[in-house]
Amino acid sequence: MSILPNISNWKYSKFIKNNKYFFKRKYVLKIVSPKILKKAYKVVSSWKGYSPTPLISLTKLNNNLNLNNIFYKDESKRFHLKSFKALGGAFAVEQIASKQKNIIISSATAGNHGRSVAWGAQRLGLNCKIFVSENVSNSRVKEIKKFGAEVIRVKGNYEKSLNECKKLSKKNNWIIVQDVSTQNYKLIPALTMAGYSVMIKEISKQTNQYITHIFLQAGVGGMAAGVVAGVAKYFKRIPKIIIVEPDRADCVLKSIKNNKMTKIRIKKESIMGGMSCNEMSLLPWLILKKTANYCISISDTKVAKMIALLADKKLSNKSIIGGECSAPGIISLICACNEPKSKKALNLNEKSNVLLIGCEGNADTKLYKQLLSKGRKN
């Protein structure tokens, strides 16, 4: 029975196969070690207020797509930070602070990472400086300030805010807790990714179904690579990994296609703000170049509609608060099922147990309200 007839014509922008795919647990766990993955779960699960985020079955969507299960990991319920990012930055801060005393923490952010870092610093009584570009909304800045951090606005884009963060941190001896890794900056991003793997540890206890496919949203690739590290450590069977990006910011897709880290030019920022990145982080590249099976890109056009479908119980029996970066995973699954070529390539069928990551809730409350109302109209 088709309950969502208007989704049957949704289309992705691009769908590509990774010809270099070669998943080896050992290779992944050399980049993010089992020791820090284990530590991440031990530490995070001991934090006050911790409980695993819900794993919701999107039964109504499944009536339409005819798979076995569609699971949605609802990160809107992650502590009170409303996104998976709560797991990464705060864990990295805690690990760094356990080795050095009286430090001041700094970071540059598009929003959610900075909130996590600020929260982690506040919990340990540390001063924290968060740099944001002019693209970060006041509503996101307000949320960061709630955790006692000083927010420094920088003219220009994310890259400019990061450069300013680096400059002032060097001058003042602040410790940068960034989620993006480069050749000379790997430890803290690896800790951040280890934090994200907690989602997979939880899922391994929340269902006894073998997950066959995971759709993973990507900006610089940190979340996707952190989840893959979790899969390498905690899952008995390796599912197909599908990376999802906005078509305006498809740096993972381009990198996989070119078999080298590729910087792209973003002509217009995507509404999926946290995913609007022009270049991958180094460690995620090393992981995803071998572990991503396919990449999908989608346009912004269905994001508002998806936010409304989630909220209005059209996909499951529960009303779900899914923000702009939660929508693309579900949209990509629908688009992949609509196209016989991709459905066959991915082997999506009545035996498939698909995992979607609902990365964030209404982390930006103002934008969420706008998108929800727009999605309900069209």
Ligand SMILES: Cc1ncc(COP(=O)(O)O)c(C=O)c1O
């Ligand atoms: C809120 C949010 N920010 C950022 C990202 C991107 O994460 P990363 O830059 O680690 O790939 C995502 C998901 O992909 C997200 O949901």
